Amino acid sequence: MRFVAKQAQEGINVSDTHPLVEAGTLLVGLTAIFVVIAIALIFMIEIAMQFISVEDEAELFDGWLPEDLVAVSPADERLLETQLLVDRLARHWPDSPYQFRVEIDDSELANAMALPGGLIIVTQGLLDQVESENELAFVLGHELGHFKNRDHIRALGRGIVLSLFFTVITGDDVAGIGIKVADITLRGFSRRQETKADEFGLAVLNSEYGHVNEAWRLFERWDIDDDRFLDLVTYLSTHPDSGDRIKDMLDHADAEGWLAEGNVSPLRW
Numbered sequence: 001m002r003f004v005a006k007q008a009q010e011g012i013n014v015s016d017t018h019p020l021v022e023a024g025t026l027l028v029g030l031t032a033i034f035v036v037i038a039i040a041l042i043f044m045i046e047i048a049m050q051f052i053s054v055e056d057e058a059e060l061f062d063g064w065l066p067e068d069l070v071a072v073s074p075a076d077e078r079l080l081e082t083q084l085l086v087d088r089l090a091r092h093w094p095d096s097p098y099q100f101r102v103e104i105d106d107s108e109l110a111n112a113m114a115l116p117g118g119l120i121i122v123t124q125g126l127l128d129q130v131e132s133e134n135e136l137a138f139v140l141g142h143e144l145g146h147f148k149n150r151d152h153i154r155a156l157g158r159g160i161v162l163s164l165f166f167t168v169i170t171g172d173d174v175a176g177i178g179i180k181v182a183d184i185t186l187r188g189f190s191r192r193q194e195t196k197a198d199e200f201g202l203a204v205l206n207s208e209y210g211h212v213n214e215a216w217r218l219f220e221r222w223d224i225d226d227d228r229f230l231d232l233v234t235y236l237s238t239h240p241d242s243g244d245r246i247k248d249m250l251d252h253a254d255a256e257g258w259l260a261e262g263n264v265s266p267l268r269w
């Protein structure tokens with residue numbers, strides 16, 4: 001008996017599912033795998049980051065600047081004045097291992113961030129909106145609090161993973177951790193981390209001025225329905241809701257016996 005191979009039926013290797021649906025399923029599946037890998041990596045790096053000593057951090061990031069920083073001219077007097085203010089405030093944290101550096105980013109969006117190695121970035125937008133030295137001192141003191149609690153180093157772990165993935169997705173060969181990446185990762189600070197940073201900022205303010213007046217003034221102004229500000233404020237996306245925040249700050253100052261009234265210093269520019 002001769003074996004006669006049967007002609008395979010037309011379309012035997014073609015699934016009944018529409019190719020677009022299959023492509024969609026594949027895409028969803030790949031995305032899910034991608035997300036799971038990213039989360040696992042973030043988790044592992046965050047743990048690993050906590051073992052980096054402050055000394056190593058300082059050495060590793062000595063002189064480092066984010067690649068997408070658009071720094072204002074070194075001649076801008078606000079740069080020197082803000083640096084001097086940070087230096088004054090940092091004296092109230094005597095055993096700080098950091099040599100804090102200030103840079104002003106050209107952005108119109110009000111924001112401030114603590115970055116590895118003791119780098120504090122404030123934006124032009126923020127400096128445009130503060131109306132007293134005390135207001136600015138609180139924002140800076142809050143960022144010092146993030147260094148104190150080493151929140152920034154955990155955020156850095158996320159930043160590394162994110163920029164890695166951005167590099168893969170965009171094909172950009174710049175794997176740097178820029179302000180944009182930092183901005184996203186710093187949004188991940190928990191409410192508790194923010195509250196602790198606020199408390200540190202208040203303590204610094206109280207040591208410097210003998211009261212905590214105006215610590216919340218900036219947030220009060222942002223809290224009113226003024227579109228002029230809301231468009232400009234990205235700070236609020238990285239920091240807690242103003243209403244609760246002001247109340248928590250007032251409560252904390254009250255509990256510590258810190259005066260909420262006192263003479264306010266003008267800005268030095």
Ligand SMILES: [Zn+2]
Pocket residue numbers: 142146189194197238239
């Ligand atoms: Zn914060």
